[in-house]
Structure formats: structure tokens, C-alpha cells
Amino acid sequence: MRTNSPEVRADVAWLMAFSVGLLGGCRSIGPGTVARDRYDYSSSISESWKRQTLLNIVKLRYLDPPIFVDVGQIVAGYSLETGVSLGGQVADPRANSLALGASGRFTDRPTITYTPLTGNKFVKALMTPLPTESVFSTIQSGWPADGVLLAAVASINGLKNQETSIAGVTPPSPGFVRALELLRSIQLSGAVSLRVQQDAQKQQTTLLTLRSQGISEAALADIRELRQLLRLDPEATELTLVFGATASHDKELAVITRSILHIMSTMAAQAEVPADDVAQGRATPGLESGGDAPEPQRLMRIRSSNSTPSEASTAVQYRDHWFWIDDRDLKSKRAFAFMLMLFTLAETGEKESLPLITIPAQ
Numbered sequence: 189m190r191t192n193s194p195e196v197r198a199d200v201a202w203l204m205a206f207s208v209g210l211l212g213g214c215r216s217i218g219p220g221t222v223a224r225d226r227y228d229y230s231s232s233i234s235e236s237w238k239r240q241t242l243l244n245i246v247k248l249r250y251l252d253p254p255i256f257v258d259v260g261q262i263v264a265g266y267s268l269e270t271g272v273s274l275g276g277q278v279a280d281p282r283a284n285s286l287a288l289g290a291s292g293r294f295t296d297r298p299t300i301t302y303t304p305l306t307g308n309k310f311v312k313a314l315m316t317p318l319p320t321e322s323v324f325s326t327i328q329s330g331w332p333a334d335g336v337l338l339a340a341v342a343s344i345n346g347l348k349n350q351e352t353s354i355a356g357v358t359p360p361s362p363g364f365v366r367a368l369e370l371l372r373s374i375q376l377s378g379a380v381s382l383r384v385q386q387d388a389q390k391q392q393t394t395l396l397t398l399r400s401q402g403i404s405e406a407a408l409a410d411i412r413e414l415r416q417l418l419r420l421d422p423e424a425t426e427l428t429l430v431f432g433a434t435a436s437h438d439k440e441l442a443v444i445t446r447s448i449l450h451i452m453s454t455m456a457a458q459a460e461v462p463a464d465d466v467a468q469g470r471a472t473p474g475l476e477s478g479g480d481a482p483e484p485q486r487l488m489r490i491r492s493s494n495s496t497p498s499e500a501s502t503a504v505q506y507r508d509h510w511f512w513i514d515d516r517d518l519k520s521k522r523a524f525a526f527m528l529m530l531f532t533l534a535e536t537g538e539k540e541s542l543p544l545i546t547i548p549a550q
Contacts, residue, residue: 221264225264229262229264233259235502236259237528238502238524238528239502239503239504240256240257241524241527241528242490242502242503242504242511242512242513242524243504243506243511244256244452245452245455245456245459245490245527246456246459246461246490246504246506246511247456247506248452248453248456249456249457249459249461249471249472249474250461250465250470250471250472250507251354251472254314254449254452255304256304256305256310257302257303257304257305258302258303258304258305259300259301259302259303260301260302260303261299261300261301262298262299262300262301263298263299263300263301264296264298265295265296265297265298265299313448314447314448314449315447315448315449316447317431317444317445317446317447317450318340318445318446318447318448318530319445320394320429320430320431320443320445321382321384321394321429323336323337323340323341323443323445324382324394324396324429325382326526326529327371327375327380327382328380328381328382331526332372332375332522333368333371333372333374333375333380334368334369334371334372335487335519335522335523335526336526337349337368337371338368338485338487339446339451339454339487339523339526339527340445340446340451340530341443341444341445341446342444342445342446342450343364343433343443343444344364344367344418344441344442344443345418345419345420345434345435345441345442345443346433346434346442347361347363347364347367347417347418348360348361348364349364350454350485352453352454352456352457352474353472354472355472355473356457356472356473356474357457357473357474357475359485360485363417365485366413366417367414367417367418370410370411370413370414370417371414373406373407373410374398374407374410374411374414377403377404377406377407377410378399378403379398379399379400379403379407379411380396380397380398380399381396381397381399382394382395382396382397383395383397393428394428394429395426395427395428395429396426396427396428396429396441397425397426397427398411398424398425398426398427399425400425418441419435419438420438420439420441421438421439424438424439426439427439427440427441428440428441429441429443430442430443431443431444431445432444448530448531451527451530452527454487455487455488455490455523455524455527456474457472457473457474457475458474458475458486458487458488458489458490459474459490459492459511460489460490460491460492460511461474461492461509462492462509465507487523488513488517488519488520488523488524489513489514489517489519489520490511490512490513490520491511491512491513491514492509492510492511492512493509493510493512494508494509494510495510496510497510497512497514499514499515499516500512500513500514500515501513501514501515501517501521501524502524
């Protein structure tokens, strides 16, 4: 028996080199997962949040209570195990036997924690009117004034927006619609600004400023018409923003803002639902498509169909129907994006720790 034959030594050397190369090539899998996981998880959370919000809007049309479940925590765990085995037997110089084995196991076991958004703080956030200064700050940041105010404001200096009830939709006053048109035109001219100053009592006062210098004659005409509509001082350049139905003087802009739940109810009234559901009393009357409402009064359009939509930006299935927002409807997509942003303007406080639902995805 010769255990040091050239053939055996060559096979053993090759096997050792292969094993060293295999073990030396192992690297941590963690860094490579960061870019992929952040994109995949953010996309999934974004899509699920859109569907959940759209579903709750549609449910309000049927007077079903909205329920929100947030993704509380994501713990992604990975493990990679590799092994190499080497064995050999030399029984005869002419009959050598070598055995090479390799094994590996990859485990991906994320743990996702869901937190139902309930309790007094969250309910208060849904039902409390949005801060007036926050609503106008979105206009200052570039959001269109007519779209923001049509969604988030119930009245301005007594001019009322459309209202939704179990009986149907009450259209907005003509003066309110015209005021929104003028504010949008003035916004495009750059003549509106918002600032916050402190008074002697260290309390904050929000001021809306209307410039009268360095702007076009058309913008000046719009400002004059807006002052007349809202019964404002024709010479005032700064207006104090307050929450209320009517202004106490002509240098004050009294605004009643809506709550998130109120805005969702308004959007729900503009969803297309089967006519039979309304006739049978399953759903409340609303602003149906192709109906009486002029387009400026329509906040968004939620379509419905019996089959899965092919051109949907966001779609959910509810009561054997599909409800969706057309991907080509930019106005509706903008209003829906604004609705999602409003959740950040509402103060929800700390999330309650219980109850939690933890589902290991294996």
C-alpha cells in the first residue's frame, strides 16, 4: 500500500485548495441586503398604506367605521451556514477513493409587528380639526391653494364649502368657489406669504400677508375682488388667521378647518358605488360621476368596477367590487397624496403599546 503516490498527492492538494478557496470566499451577507431591503420594504409599506386609506374612505360611504393598522417594527434576520467535508481512502495504489462534500443553508426570517391605531389619542387626531397654520403652510410650500382649501377647509369668513351628510352632498356656496379660484391665481402671482410672530405675551400669531407692490394689475384686481368677497379691509396687507366661523374685524381671516375624518367622508361621497347599493340604503347618497357637480367642486374621483382595473394607481376590493383611482387622473392622485400627507399634520401622540400582533414570516 502506497499512500503517497503522485495521484493521491495531486488529488489531496486540489481538494485542499478548493476547500480553502470556498471558505475564504465567504463574506457577510448583511451589507448586500441593505439597499434591496430598504427599497422593498418601503415600497410595500407605501402601497399597503395607500390601499388601507382608500379602503377606509370607501367604507365610510357604507357607514362602516375606518380601521387603521400601522407597521410598528420590522426585524429582518438572515443566516447563512456553509460546510465542507473532505475524506479519502487508499486501499490499493490502483484504486484510490476520495470523497468531497459541501453543504449550505440560507434562512430569511423577518418579524413584522403590526400596531392597531386605536385609543383616545388616535381618535382625537382623526376627529380634531387640522391646525389652521398647518393648512396654510402647505399652500406656502407650493401645494395649490384651491385643492388644499377645497379638501381641508369647511368655511372662510362665513363662505361655506360643500358638506356631506347621510342625506347627500350640499354644494359649496358660489362665493367660496370663487374665493378659491382667486387665491390660486394670487398664489401663482407670488403675492401671498405666511409668517408667524410672537406677541408680548409670548403667544404665537399667524399672519397671512398680501403684497400689493411689484405684482401685475391682474393680480391686484384679484386681490381687490378677494377682499370684497371675504369682507376684508381693502388696505390691510396683513391678516390674522384665526379658527372660527366669522371674523371679529376686517383684518381677520376666520377659517374652520376640517378633521381628517371629515375629509375622508368628503372623499367617500365622491366615490362611485353601485346604484343598487344606494337605492337599497346600503350606501349613502353621494356626488356620482357624470352627475350634477361641476369639476371645480370635485375633490377626487374614485371609480368602481366588477373586474380588476388595468389602469389603477391604487385599487382595493370591497363588497365584491373593485374601487380604484385611475393612474391617468392627476387631480385625483394629487388629492389622495394630500390626504396621506395630512396624517403627518395631525398630532396622534405616542402610539399605544398594546395590543400588538406579531406575525413571523417564514
